[in-house]
Amino acid sequence: MEEIVSDAYGEPISAGAAPHAGELTVKFENAFDLARIETLLRQARDRGGPSVETVCTLNLVAIHFSAAQYEKARNALEVAATLHPCRIVAVIADQGTQEESLTARLSVVRTGGAITLERIVLSATGRAVRHLESAMMGLLRPDLPMVVVWGGRPQGDLLRRVVESADRIITDSGARPPGYLAETAALLAKGAPIGDLAWARIFPWQSLAADTLDVPDLREHRGNIRRARVVCAGAVGAEGLLLLGWMQSRLKRLEVEIGAEGGADVEEVSSTPIPRAAPIGLGHVKLLEFVAPPATFTLRREKGVLISQVKGDDDGYCAHRVRLPPEMPGRLLALELKLLSGRDELYAQAVQAAAKLLAART
């Protein structure tokens, strides 16, 4: 049974955490005072001693439209930040509240004697949201790349300049209805440096497919792949479309098919502290099959393991099995932050192909 994923399908990049202690909160009247914010941040840095080093590799800008959204994303942002020391500038633009307010929350995190995370959370409500962009731009650390984690769509002109001047914009197509891929394709066509957590989610599928074609006895099928099929869990999702789009962009004259069956996994409550692979979510990929006559390559997910099997080949056997990496907040974001500027060409081609597939389906 297939259904189209609704608008309520997802939210900006998620994971929750309680606010940290030791955070300094400052309220402003008419506009943010950037000099004061920097002074207070310096004081926060100096609290650990006069010559504390700061390690910073990028400006990580996170854009949210409510405090709840930010709190949900906070843990993932901070875990990713431990792998990529940075200055996080989180912007919360709450236009839904009538009252105007401007608040900054500041804190630093030390690791091994050095400051590895500076955290600035700028919140604005009501009409005051118009001040957010210029304040945020003034608080970036110079010379370092700016990566924007973007959960939603630009609302009018608000924050458009931030997105336009970013070295990289990271979104999550998997958290939105797949139709948004067409919009992403249009932005990529204009050269937007977009990254995507949905893309990072399908890395294991791509690796396994490529590894299977590297098996010596199976290399003969490389030039002969004719058809590919993807099955998603419960509904066709962005990951499935990206996976198929990637196949189509790599292989000429490939017939493709996408569908959905079954449903998402019921999330198990883990009884052990050892992290496991994320359960199969709505729209996630369950199966990839490609045919190079007479051989059929089937890659399927069974809980935390991906299995590839080959039928119709002379040798006919199980080709590979790989364990999916354990899911931790921020893991996918940290993977995407390995590329700090420019476009991932492979992704751009996959999105273009996925958008065409979508258009053909509708």
Next chain:
Amino acid sequence: MPYAPEHDEVPNPLRAGLRADSAPEPCAVVIFGASGDLAHRKLVPALYNLAVGAHLPAAFGIVGVSKSAYTHEEFAREMREAVGRFSRTRPVDPEIWQDFAAGIRYVAGSFDDPTTFVRLRAQLDELDRTRSTRGNRLYYLATPPSTFPTLLKQLKAAGMINPPHDTRFTRVVIEKPFGRDLASARALNRLVLETCDERQVFRIDHYLGKETVQNLLVFRFANSIFEPIWNRRYVDHVQITAGEELGIEGRGRYYEESGILRDMIQNHVLQLVCLSALEAPVAFDADSVRDEKIKVLRAIETFDTPEQVARNVVPGQYGPGSVAGADVPGYQQEKDVAKGSRTPTFVAIRLNIRNWRWDGVPFYIRSGKRMPKRATEIAVHFRRVPHALFGEGSAQPNDLIIRVQPEEGIALRFSAKVPGERFRPQTVSMDFRYGTTFAAASPEAYERLLLDAMRGDQTLFTRKDEVEAAWKIVGNILKVTESSEFPAPYPYPAGTWGPAAADELLAQDGRAWRRL
């Protein structure tokens, strides 16, 4: 690089541009010396961690081979305990372990006995059938060097080594020491290459698996600002230190045979010299990198006479002393060490690299046991400024320090003005700490190297000519220092940075060791 495609082969259309590394092909890892320390402390924990990181193919198996009598289950149980104690990731994940242990087998037997290899072969065939390991074999020789010839001959006689072009790969990983002098290294190389092709031989030096050692290549060749000053015009001298707090830890018998020159200098320290001094390789692949390392080794001036050795080499041996606040015995009081032993536990050497880039820049290397602390680093000391604008001796020369362990990182020392009315320079340090900047846990050296061996990437393994060139340098020194006419090693108290003669070696040149 997982494999080299044949000329007429269609390139893998799904591989291009992928950010993830390829997984190794299905294979069985055979550990000879499976009941030993290395298998327990390093090899099996490293393989388990590769499983945790989803880097192993699930079509994978391990066969332990040694004399001790175990059943498969007993061996797997012992490995489970070893992983629980020595693994980088703990606690052991029962689900991953269950998968991992399902591929563990054990064969008991003597390496001299051909029936051991008949049973091993049957066991590997069984893994091919039940775990789909496809006839791919990685033989790990975690055994004393004296067993290498027997093992290799038996493997060959049992038909267990496929030719290099076979689709079922055979690779052999050989642990150090690779020979004990140039003649024995050559003999071993001959024997190895009678059995396998050089492309199948992986001579391991675990220093090359360390992140910071690999970072040295990135630091030198991914930054344009250092290359112009990385030569005799700007560098005054280079100091390489590899010191350990530990003594010989009960390995008296081994150490009496090896000493510091064989244990550290011939392999680890000369590798650090190579990576510090090599020219930019034409490509980042196994042969291009190793070609450049061999050029450095060949350019190192060898000491052909006792006078040259006496002038440039300071051997030492620790006596009783105190390390980290505890009294420790001297080397000659250690178990299995002969009274009056002349084995050096410390050495300082002045090396000259006779090539266009480095001629006239001494490389001072030192390595020792029972030093005040564990420290391995490369320090590049730059020349002084030509004119002392702020007063004679006021500005210290710049140093660039690459710390290999512990606290892996890089520090640059430069002069800054002390705040105040006068121009008074003071040396300050700009520090990059690996662990702080990249909070991701680094893999253990053995994880990286085992994975590379499974993938067939030899970049971080030493080649035949490299091993022989290193032995030529060290062999000439050994020939002199091991002769009875050469003075006994200089004594130094445990817990110090070696004998005073090591300080004099630099003092003769108007230099001093860095205080660590």
